[in-house]
Amino acid sequence: MNHNLYAALRAAFPKDLNATAIETDDGLFYSWSDLERASAMMANLLDSLHIPKGSRVAVQVEKSVEAVMLYLATLRAGYVFLPLNTAYQSAEIEYFIGNAEPAVVVCSSKNFGWVSKIAFKAGTQNVFTLDDNRTGSLLERAAHWSDKHQVVQNKADDLAAILYTSGTTGRSKGAMLSHGNMLSNAQTLKKYWGWKPGDVLIHALPIFHVHGLFVAIHGALLNGSKMIWLSKFDPKLVIAKMPEATVFMGVPTLYVRMLAEPSLTKAQASNMRLFIAGSAPLLLETFNEWHERTGQTILERYGMSETVMLTSNPYAADARYPGQTERRGGTVGFPLPGVSLRVQDDQGHALPVGEIGGIQVKGPNVFGGYWRMPEKTKEEFTADGYFKTGDVGKVDERGYVVIVGRSKDLIISGGYNVYPAEIEGYINDMPGVAESALIGVPHPDFGEVGVAVVIAKPGAKVDADAVVAALKSQLANFKIPKKCFVVAELPRNTMGKVQKNLLREQYKGLF
The missing domain is CATH 3.40.50.12780 (ANL, N-terminal domain)
Known part of the structure; x- marks a missing residue:
């Protein structure tokens, strides 16, 4: 074969x-x-x-x-x-x-x-x-x-593609993906996301990345589905094309930009059966507002260059999780069929339900290693063959996976672990706040402390001191950022992810 x-x-x-x-x-x-x-x-x-x-x-x-x-x-x-x-x-x-x-x-x-x-x-x-x-x-x-x-x-394990990861620490690494990695993942997603005859995909993503090149294109081709091809994302055009399509895949920023368009209505989106988001965290506010405006619930999923897709909120019932058919905002759903996912502490011990630790995965979609980096490859896999994703998260009591950040974004302040996503969640709920990023910067007493960088919603005013004061009534003292800055925009890569490495560099000399 x-x-x-x-x-x-x-x-x-x-x-x-x-x-x-x-x-x-x-x-x-x-x-x-x-x-x-x-x-x-x-x-x-x-x-x-x-x-x-x-x-x-x-x-x-x-x-x-x-x-x-x-x-x-x-x-x-x-x-x-x-x-x-x-x-x-x-x-x-x-x-x-x-x-x-x-x-x-x-x-x-x-x-x-x-x-x-x-x-x-x-x-x-x-x-x-x-x-x-x-x-x-x-x-x-x-x-x-x-x-x-x-x-x-x-052969299934022959190399098909090399994807260079964005390299926020040190040199970029070339993740080696085989024909088998990509085909197994595409076949799994075809079934899990309910691709059916007559589906039409709006393709508005770049094609140098897993999301646009593999998940979207393989999905459409493997289903014999037509693609409506946009050379670049245009919110008005995507909304105009919805009556001719059934599936859309985007990064969170694309959903935010479509929500700013008056033409986005329930009627306009009524022919669509699936909106998928990934590549960066989707704010709960975006998730809820999209549901209110369109009557549709965004399906959030999780993957990376090294693994293609790993988890997904359910499209329909998943026999492995009886009764759990809800797409839950703030989660990335369940491990995909064939994917084994676990959460461990730094010593390599399995953590109980709800405890935060390092996410590790195994499955036919997981890459063979980094191009010409045998030492790095060895370092990133456990003795029993699990890949250490570098993401930090937990599995809740219903089996949903929640990502709380990257391990390199973890802030250790005075010996305590501070998970940026937790604090960002509180800040993002504050009036007038559009989005926030919490970063760790060096501090002479605590080793490292949190600094919050916030963008306001259009027309809103956000007071930096008021943000810190509000957090003091909600969170333990070690989690409170020592400083807050309100800025016009956050630095992002092409997939809409906030580049915290650039923020850390910018604010590293504060203390």
Whole structure:
């Protein structure tokens, strides 16, 4: 049996290959046959370069359907796809190319000058361009090749993609995902999220990340579902497209931006059956307001570059948790079928229900390790094969998983553990507060203390001293931030996650 992920996706294409697979926001229609033929031509081009099986293809391009075709071509030809965030600059690209040693680099035409210089210097022989307007040397060269291509035979544990994690501490690490990791996860989610014939996905996420590239695209392709393709997120356009679609996946900021649009109503969202949120924590206020406005309950889930998806709030009844069909705000639901999840303390002891500790996971979706980092890989797995996620959380009495933060965000103040998410929850409930971030900064007496950084809702005034005073009546003294700052915005990465490392750097000299 061929475990090549593309073979499984291709087998799920609908019988009518002339039907629309992807409809773009600039009025283009791509059929299933277009995906099959164009990915075959690109695969033949890659094969013509006579690069070894398992060679890396590094890709830093703007979002386009052609970029998806290149991803499919890389899979079907048995190479390893390496998506790179479009925000990365030269020092970062130099590191990734030096570390991954790709045989092929594909970049935007506007970056060709500096990217090609880095690539050639690192020994990469082949550099192509691909732009989001269907131009570039990759397409020009691929046009000369046959549109028939035999999908390469792969084993389940053959490498399919390397995803560089965002590297908030030290150098980014390349998480190695196999064909089996990604296919098992896509099949599990197809069932768990109730994908059905006729589903249509609105795709408004970037495609250099697990969420947009794997969860969304694999989901639609494995179900033979049409995608409504937006080159970038536009709240008005997403809302306008809802009557033609049934599924939407987004990061929390996208939901916040749609809630600011008067056109978001129950009637407008009535054809939709599923709204999924992930990649960053969803505020309870957003969860509740979305339900009030649309009558729909957002399904929050949890995953990471190293594991694809790990847990999910229920779409429907889950036999493992009788009677628990509720999608609960502030939780990321249950471990997915096939995923084993546990919470342990620093000494490696299992913690009882409701106790906060390090989340560890095991399952067919969990990556094989970090690219060329055997020591780091060994460090991140337990003796019995569980991956230490670096997330801190608990499992409540009903089996729902609650994430309280990253272990590196944990603040140890005067010997006491302070979990930022707990304090942020209290601050976010205060009048006028839109969002907050609690960070730990060095302190001569306590070792480390909390500092709250807060953004106000539009038109609201928030008093920093009043925030601290209000917390004093609610929380133990060691949890109270020593300072609070009200700012215009919080620094975020492209997936909407607050970059606490930048805040820590900014405020580290306070005391």
